[in-house]
Amino acid sequence: MVKNNKRMIDDNIRLVLAMTIIIIVMIILLPFVFLDKNGSSNKFELNNNNIITSSAIQFPKNGKVKLYNSESNSAEEIDLEEYIMGVVASEMPANFNEEALKAQAVAARTFYINRRNNKCSNASSHNAEICDTVHCQVYMDKNKRLSLWNSKDAEKNWNKIEKAVMDTKGQVLTYNGEVLEYPQYFAVSFGKTEEAMDVLSIDIPYLKSTDSKGEEIAPKFKSTKQMSAEEFISEIKKKYPNVDIRTENIKEGIYVEKYNKSGSVNIIKVGGISIKGSEFRKLFNLNSTYFTLDIRDDIVTMSCTGYGHGIGMSQWGANVMGKNGYTYIDILKHYYSGIEVEKLEYN
Template identity: 40%
Template sequence: MKNKLIVIIIILLLLYMIPTLSLSYFENTFSSSEEGPIDIAESIDSIITTDESEIRYIEVYHINSNKVLKLEIEEYIMGVVAAEMPAQFELDALKAQAITARTYLLYKLKKTNTNPEQHTQAPICSGTHCQVYLTKEELIQKFTQTWYDTYWPKIESAVNSTKGQILTYEGKLIEPLFHSTSGGRTENSEDVFTSAAPYLRSVESPYEANSPKLTATITIPIIEFITKLKGSLGENDINATNLKDKISLIEVSEGGKIKTMQIGETIITGRDFRTLYNLNSSNFKLVQNNENIEIITTGYGHGVGMSQYGANGMAIEGFNYRDILKHYYTGIEIMQYN
């Protein structure tokens, strides 16, 4: 009887210790505070290390210093939120930005593990190639110490209160694209980029009136305008007299941006035209006025995903960060990972 008791005790001890000793053990538990548990371990298996002490940290290639920084994940998210969204925005808009930044980080790490990209020093960088991150010193240099003392606690609150929350679609991490101002309606992803994502659908964005870049106008001398066209497209029969007849619209996206247009004999995308003249968006119209061309743009950025000024406008109207995220990302769930 005594020997049987000893055996039972040994078995119980082993069962208790095995999960702790196993190098491959890590419990990926994802749960939604609204919809219940959903397992998305398959989506992020390759980005979670087996050493739990390392999970909280990531390596970031810091472009300005040409160094690799080892940062705690939530500390990194704070630096992204501060760099990517005006800190004067409503708290719920900052919370929405924090969750998109966290989701994008995990998405990018997953993607980099399977397809290394431009920077080999670390899986993610501090520039626009990934998402912009600024250190505390850079923030103070850019905005002043007073700004930092005033707004850093607010950014900390936005990040800490949403700690661990990410965005998923059908149990998979999403690529949470965002931009400054949509101009009234966001874009379907395939109208701007190469592929259609079911969660990046065109939706109305009605609360952007406070955006300083909702509309903009640039004026270019006609001669300079035509010279750029000829240099890029090689169209030699365009001149100030026939310019209006040589430019025609072909297709407009659901979000209101120009998809394709014809200039002379050449078909060009609105995105390429935007790049050629460094425009705020590809939602534009041309007005020929005496010796000049006015290009009037609506919105700022590619227009896909969350509009930051739209998010802030929603927050001002009383919507919370969950409302904001579920509006701009169609069919997503806000999950909590442990």
């Protein structure tokens, strides 16, 4: 009986010691582990360093944006949030709703974080990460932007944008624990956004076609381009010299072969040649791929609805949603399917 009691005491001591060791190890390691909502840790590659992601994605505390200034043909370093202010001020009208401006700030910040990992080809040769043109996203510093606004509204405009950026400080879009690779945005939709597969020929799960209502008030919602049938054919033949199209058969020789899910033109048939809607848009510098052709009296009229590539967030649509009481989170989740808004951790 005494031996049994001694064995039980020894077993209890071993159990206590084992539990103590486990607790000590957990205390040491816990600060270095971040778990996502499902209790598993994810990693995000940032400049070839493994970064643990969850509700916090690490970012250097004193990290700078390495920006290629196309005007001076040189690289400069800027604080992240200062850079985002310059992008929002350049990419979205200051009189837009505050929630739309916040949504734009998060999308722009996400775009930059992706560029840290996938540097812009124009910028990398100058030891920079991202450029200040439409090739990436437009950026103007505060002084330049203020000079282009009406002097009466300039400071008020900048303060409004600064607040929108700081209210979303460090926030980025993620999908399955990773920062979005394609946080695309554009100016005006035609009532819907595009499916990535239809435009980019790759399936991006968070870039699906969705409704985008109320943008009829946008200045570039409707646009028209006219030219003679001869000029139209000449432009086509510059790119497609073997196309069989003449003024005599132009009406019968042009038709839409395939539409996108959104209703825009996927493929247009011209003189026996199939041309992608996006290529046709580029060829004639049209505002969108949601277009119609009307040919009469040897005049070709191309009528467009919307402005931009149509993928991701419509800026005018975001403004409409903000005015209708939706938050920037609502806006972002509407335009980017299945995403989360998470925050950078400055380490």
